[in-house]
Amino acid sequence: MKLAIIDRDGVINHDSDAYIKSPDEWVPIEGSLDALARLSRAGWKVVIASNQSGLARGLFTIESLNAIHAKLRHELAQAGGTIDAIFICPHGPDDGCECRKPRPGMFLDIARRYDISLQDVPAVGDSWRDLQAASTAGCTPWLVMTGNGQKTWDKGDLPSGTQVRANLAEVVDAWLEG
Template sequence: MKLIILDRDGVINQDSPDYIKSPDEWHAIPGSLQAIARLHQAGWTVAIASNQSGLARGLFDISALTAIHLKLRKELAQLSGAVDSIFVCPHGPEDGCLCRKPLPGLFHDIARRYDVDLRDVPTVGDSLRDIQAGATAGCRPWLVQTGNGPKTLKQGNLPANTQVVQDLAEAVEKILTHAQ
């Protein structure tokens, strides 16, 4: 199985310091949906691992989150693409859960769901916590320069072997080229 794990906000869609609370606020980053469609068409399993503390903060509810993900799936379907699964951490930063990135809980859930070893599975994120969670789980981390990527790169302290690219489209191009 060819598996890739993507963060959502800042990688697939524009991020907001005020959170993405409704489908109207969800806007794909140019080229990101086409990149996911390429992965899907090449036979990859595409999973999303996303912290969604807006749920715990009461900024939106599960119905709104479901509607956001439905919009994502519909826009992908128009490009002959698909996401196979979406894993979210609904907790706030102080909730003490194991699924909130930078902890690797969501990644372990994905590994169990697909019964795979995450060693060298590519994971793409825009924040240090995304990259750390993936690296801790054994994934091969990719940092995009969309969303929080520029700030993350400036901070430094990236896990070893983190690949830095402009956006999801460039990451997918390199991943697909390397996988052949």
Template sequence: MKLVILDRDGVINEDSDAYIKSPAEWQAIPGSLNAIARLSRAGWRVVVATNQSGVARGYFSMETLNAIHAKMRRELAEAGGHLDAIFVCTHGPDDGCRCRKPEPGMFQDIACRYDITLDNVPAVGDSLRDLQAAASQGCAPWLVRTGKGLRTLEKGGLPPGTQVRDNLAAIVDEWLGGN
């Protein structure tokens, strides 16, 4: 099984330091939905693992988060792709949960759901915590320069073996050989 784990904000859609708080604020990064559609057509299972502490902070509700994800799935379907699953941590940074990246919980849940080890499963993120969670479970970390990616790259300290590309479309081009 070909599996890829994607962060949401900054990888699939434009990110905001003020949080994505409504479906109207959710805007796909150019090329990201087509990239996911290409993976879907090539037989990959595409999973999203996303921290959404805006729920815990009271910035938006679970109902709103579900509406945001419905919009993402709808636009992705229009591009010819689909997501196999969306794993979400709605806890705040001080809640002490094991699912909030950089903790490994979401990645462990993904491994359990698919009954696989995550060794060398590619995981794409724009922040150090995305890459740390991925690397802790044996994933192959990929950093995009979109979202917070440039800031993350400038700060350094990336997990060993992290690959860096401009955006999700460039990564998928590499994985699929331009197909």
């Protein structure tokens, strides 16, 4: 089975320092939905792994988050693709949970769900915490320069073996060519 783990905000859709709190605020990055559709049509399982501390902060409800994900799934279906699963961490940064990236708990939950090793499974993110969680779980980290990607690149200290591309479309191109 080919599995891809992908962060949401800053990779699939435009991010916001004020959080994405409603479906109206969820706006895909150009080319990202087509990239995900190409991946799913090629037989890959597409899984989203996303910190959603806005839930813990009371900035939006689980119903709002579900509506955002319904919009994502609908727009992706219009492009001919599907999301196999969405994993979230609903906790705040000080809650001490194991699922909040940069900890690998969400990735380990994905491995259990699919009953697979994450060794060399590609995982895409735009922040150090995405890459660190992926690397700790055994995935191959991929950094996109969208969202917080440029800031992450400028800070350096990327996990060993991190691949870098301009955006999700270029990442998917590399995966499908490889």
